[in-house]
Amino acid sequence: MDTATPRIAVYSGTFDPITRGHEDVARRAAQLFDEVIIAVAMAHHKKTRFGLKDRLAMASEAAAQLPGQVRVLPFDGLIMDFCREQRACAVVRGIRNLTDFDYEAQMAAMNRKLLPSVETVFLLPDAPLQCISSTLVREISYLGGDVSQMVSPHVAARLLTPPVQA
Numbered sequence: 001m002d003t004a005t006p007r008i009a010v011y012s013g014t015f016d017p018i019t020r021g022h023e024d025v026a027r028r029a030a031q032l033f034d035e036v037i038i039a040v041a042m043a044h045h046k047k048t049r050f051g052l053k054d055r056l057a058m059a060s061e062a063a064a065q066l067p068g069q070v071r072v073l074p075f076d077g078l079i080m081d082f083c084r085e086q087r088a089c090a091v092v093r094g095i096r097n098l099t100d101f102d103y104e105a106q107m108a109a110m111n112r113k114l115l116p117s118v119e120t121v122f123l124l125p126d127a128p129l130q131c132i133s134s135t136l137v138r139e140i141s142y143l144g145g146d147v148s149q150m151v152s153p154h155v156a157a158r159l160l161t162p163p164v165q166a
Contacts (some may be wrong), residue, residue: 009121011092012039012079016048017155018059019137021129023066025094028123030068037086038063042076049138054158061154080115088118095122096130 009029015022015038029036038059042052050058056072063070075082083091091111093104101122108120124130132150141147141159148156 006034007090008035008037008086008088009033009090009092010037010039010079010083010086010088011094012041012075012082014041014043014046014048014134015055015059016043016046016050016134017055017137017151017159018062019129019132019134019151019155020149021094021096021125021132022134023062023152024125024129025092025123026063026070027066028125029092029121030066030070032121033068033090035069035071036066036092037088038070038072039075039079039082040072042074044076050158058155058158062152065152078114080111080118083118084115090119090121092121092123094125096125096133 009032011026011029013022026036026038040052040055040059048055052074056074059072063072073086079091091108093108095101095104104120104122111118111120137147137150137159140150147159151159
């Protein structure tokens, strides 16, 4: 193994918002790679609760608490193009259940066709975090439920503010 070339992994997603499950996967990845880039998707195709600026800020605050070298960057377009630009050797994906695995396995196969030099690494979040999804966090928060066990305090505080209409 060439120790002069840093092993960079990209952990991509919308992170709307970033959850404790996302943070756990990023923490695990940071223990495996020299650098992890949390790539926050611009997500033009999705209606997000938070704008890109807020999602980047929440992810950056979470990254600051993680071990190792973890950066947060926005991306648009194909994740494999972003990986090529960042000289990444791997894409990290969190897998919570079989439904996630089926989808992610298809994406990994397609990504391998686009850029064979980048491996996909599946990581399981800690068992108590496997039921958490950003979609459920947004819904529970919207309905007035307590999401403090699902997201970090800085994210929970942002969820209490009304969404900004673009």
